[in-house]
Amino acid sequence: MTKRTVHAQAGKKDLLDIATLSRAEVERLLTSAALLKEKQRCGIPHPLLSGKTLGLLFQKPSTRTRVSFEAGMNQLGGHALVLPMGEIQLSRGESVADTARVLSCYLDAIVIRTYDHAIVEEWAREATMPVINGLTDLSHPCQALSDLLTIREKKGRLKGIKIAYIGDGNNVANSLIEAAAKMGMVIALGCPAAYQLEQHIVDRARVEAKKTGAMIESSQDPHIAVKDADVIYTDVWISMGREREHARRLKVLAPYQVNRRLLHCAKPDAIVMHCLPAHRGEEISAEVLDGPQSVIIDQAENRLHMQKAILTNLLGNRSRTKR
Ligand code: CP
Secondary structure (H helix, E strand, O other): OOOOOOOEEOOEEOEOOOOOOOHHHHHHHHHHHHHHHHHHHHOOOOOOOOOOEEEEEEOOOOOHHHHHHHHHHHHOOOEEEEOOHHHOHHHHOOOHHHHHHHHHHHOOEEEEEOOOHHHHHHHHHHOOOOEEEOOOOOOOHHHHHHHHHHHHHHHOOOOOOEEEEEOOOOHHHHHHHHHHHHOOOEEEEEOOHHHOOOHHHHHHHHHHHHHHOOEEEEEOOHHHHOOOOOEEEEOOOOOOOOHHHHHHHHHHHHHHOEOHHHHOOOOOOOEEEEOOOOOEOOOEOHHHHOOOOEOHHHHHHHHHHHHHHHHHHHHOOOOOOOO
16 A cells, blocks of 8 residues: 555545645645634634544643644534543554454544554554544644644745744654645755754655745754744754653754744744744743744644644545445
8 A cells, every 4th residue: 555645545534644635735724724713713603523523542642732633623513532542452452453443433533643653554544534643753744734824824825935944853844844845835954964854754845845836945054044034943852752862862952942043043023933842941942932923822722723624624524434
């Protein structure tokens, strides 16, 4: 089976990565999220997923992803069910295949946060319900989609907007470069040699950029990367699962802190983004994270609106597919 990451299989779609979403699909998600946000703000009920049930299976901690999917599903008139990893038979050795097939009989979709990306790909192959990647070691597509919404709100457009991603080339960075390439943006990576993005993701983004007019730049000097940036984006230096590398990462990444000095190299009206949780004093200084150019709370809020757009896109008008 090919590694298509958003694909139709047995009449269902999954969201495992940004790469195989078309630009038109991303545009539709952005429009839908903005509309759902407006309805929520105006108190207009929008029970588009009444009677549907979403499962949430998280093998790593989460605040934003888990709560925004759960609250979003409730606001759409459906129901969300958290499946604590330690309380299901998967933790005692039941196979992904059996679990995915059985849960497909009860649920309408599932969000999975796990380590190896191959695990969500296996879920997508085996489940007859849509599978949504709630973060793997490789990618975080739901985060990147909601970040596009935030950038479009703050800057009025996406095409030509320059994002500087500074620090650890992690799963968030992998999805961000794919999203930027898809939407014809300029993305400048400012990451040290030891912590670059996955090469195959960068190569794939370069191919996409040729089609969309996006530009991908890379420098190990963060000051060069942020020059004339509209958006400065960073993330934690020690992602979940990397705790044993703590001391080395702090040392290597220290010159990549987003602070006032670095911010001065960007455009004067640049916004600062961080997907959170943040470690003030490590990847970003407190004065920048909590300063006037930071949009982190709006960015976190948009997780909710984009999750609702993703859910309505994958589940709307879809009856449950039984094996
Ligand atoms: N940004 C993000 O995914 O946050 P959580 O880890 O809290 O879900």
